[in-house]
Amino acid sequence: xxxxxxxxxxxxxxxxxxxxAVDPHDGAxxxxxxxxxxxxxxxxxxxxxxxxxxxxxxxxxxxIVAEAQRRWSLHRVxxxxxxxxxxxxxxxxxxxxxxxxxxxxxAACRFLIDAIKCEAPIxxxxxxxxxxxQPAVCNHAAPAVREENQSTSCSMSLKTANV
Amino acid sequence: MHAEITLRLLCFGPLVxxxxxxxxxxxxxxxASVADAIGRMRELYPDAAPILNASRVAVNQRFVSGxxxxxxxxxxxxxxxxxxx
Numbered sequence: 001x002x003x004x005x006x007x008x009x010x011x012x013x014x015x016x017x018x019x020x021a022v023d024p025h026d027g028a029x030x031x032x033x034x035x036x037x038x039x040x041x042x043x044x045x046x047x048x049x050x051x052x053x054x055x056x057x058x059x060x061x062x063x064i065v066a067e068a069q070r071r072w073s074l075h076r077v078x079x080x081x082x083x084x085x086x087x088x089x090x091x092x093x094x095x096x097x098x099x100x101x102x103x104x105x106x107a108a109c110r111f112l113i114d115a116i117k118c119e120a121p122i123x124x125x126x127x128x129x130x131x132x133x134q135p136a137v138c139n140h141a142a143p144a145v146r147e148e149n150q151s152t153s154c155s156m157s158l159k160t161a162n163v
Numbered sequence: 164m165h166a167e168i169t170l171r172l173l174c175f176g177p178l179v180x181x182x183x184x185x186x187x188x189x190x191x192x193x194x195a196s197v198a199d200a201i202g203r204m205r206e207l208y209p210d211a212a213p214i215l216n217a218s219r220v221a222v223n224q225r226f227v228s229g230x231x232x233x234x235x236x237x238x239x240x241x242x243x244x245x246x247x248x
Contacts, residue, residue, distance in 0.1 A: 034248050050247070053175055053240055056224040057247075081247060093248050113248065121221070121240070122247030123176035 006061040007054055009084045012091040016080075022098055023075040028105035031078075031096035032113045038088045040126035040133050048086045053121035057081075064115045068097075071111070072104040079112065081122060092124075093117075168193055168235040170200065176243040178218065181211035191233065197222065198229035200239055218243045 014033060022029060036048045065077050078096035086092050095112045099105040126133040170189045174182045182204075191199055197220050205212045220227055221240040233239065 051175060052247075053173065053221075053224075053242065056221055056240065059224055117248035118245065120245065120247050121175065121242050122245055123243070124246040124248075 006058055006065075006079045007052055007081050007083050009082070012080045012082060012094050014091065014094065017078045017094060017096045020076060020078070020098075025100055026075050026098040028099050028102040029096070030099075030102070030105040030109040031094065032109050033091055034093040034113070036086045036088050036090055036092050040128070043128050043130070043133065045088065045126045045128050045133070047088065047127055048092060049125045049127055050081075050083045050086060050092065051123045051125070052081075052083050054083070057120045057122055060120045061116055064112060064119060067115070068108045068112050072097075072099060072108040074099050074104070074108055077108075077112070079116065081116065081120070083122075166193055167191065168195065168233060168237075170233060171236075171238050172200070172204070173238065173240040175240065176246070178211060178214050178241055178243050181214055182208050189239075195233050196229065197227055197231045197233060197239070200233060201229070201241075204241070214243050215241065 014031075017031060036045075038044060061079055061081070065079060068074060068077060074097050076096070076098040078094070080091075080094045082090075082092050093113070093116070095109055095116070097105050097108045097112070099108060167190050170191065172187050172189050174185055174187075179185055189200060189203060191203060201215055201218075201220065204215055208215075219242045220229070221242060222231060222233065222237050224238070224240070
């Protein structure tokens with residue numbers, strides 16, 4: 001599946017992903033849906049606000065999707081990431097894959113969400129009743145290959161990412 | 164050859180609060196590197212130094228290393244540690 005827009009300022013509808021036909025060769029459909037939690041650091045929040053360097057985020061996510069398709073046999077990959085204000089309980093990010101077997105489907109879905117969280121230039125702020133909170137940055141470990149100029153706390157593998 | 168180059172800098176995330184703006188123009192000597200641009204930003208915005216030290220840099224939407232040479236008109240994005248998802 002070719003997907004042009006991974007970012008959206010509109011609410012993410014799970015039905016969009018679930019409506020895709022499943023290829024007869026695919027026995028595994030795995031999805032990850034991330035929703036805005038009602039608390040951040042123990043403090044109740046009003047909403048999350050996502051800011052993105054949109055054109056680059058689209059390219060980075062496209063490269064992550066391409067990397068997942070290179071590593072695993074995937075017939076369909078779905079990614080949607082919110083920008084703007086996301087109310088508590090609303091979907092902030094959704095990732096889905098169709099693959100022949102569950103091992104590759106789980107692995108690909110995990111790779112996709114972890115890499116997107118670590119690599120895509122997107123920033124989240126939790127807004128509370130008392131002001132803004134800056135949530136902790138991505139801290140996924142287990143780097144496989146480090147990119148040049150890797151100075152953040154995160155270093156997911158994107159060795160073929162041409163972004 | 165021009166003695167100076169003009170760059171468009173974009174700030175994101177917590178860097179916006181430190182710098183006070185999302186976008187600015189920077190003039191640097193010709194053949195300046197990404198590290199030179201970061202160094203100039205540290206001089207201009209000392210409070211932003213900790214975030215700049217932790218930031219990655221993209222030029223024209225591609226991640227680059229500190230020794231990459233900049234050319235006039237480059238769009239330089241300063242990307243603090245991300246927090247998507």
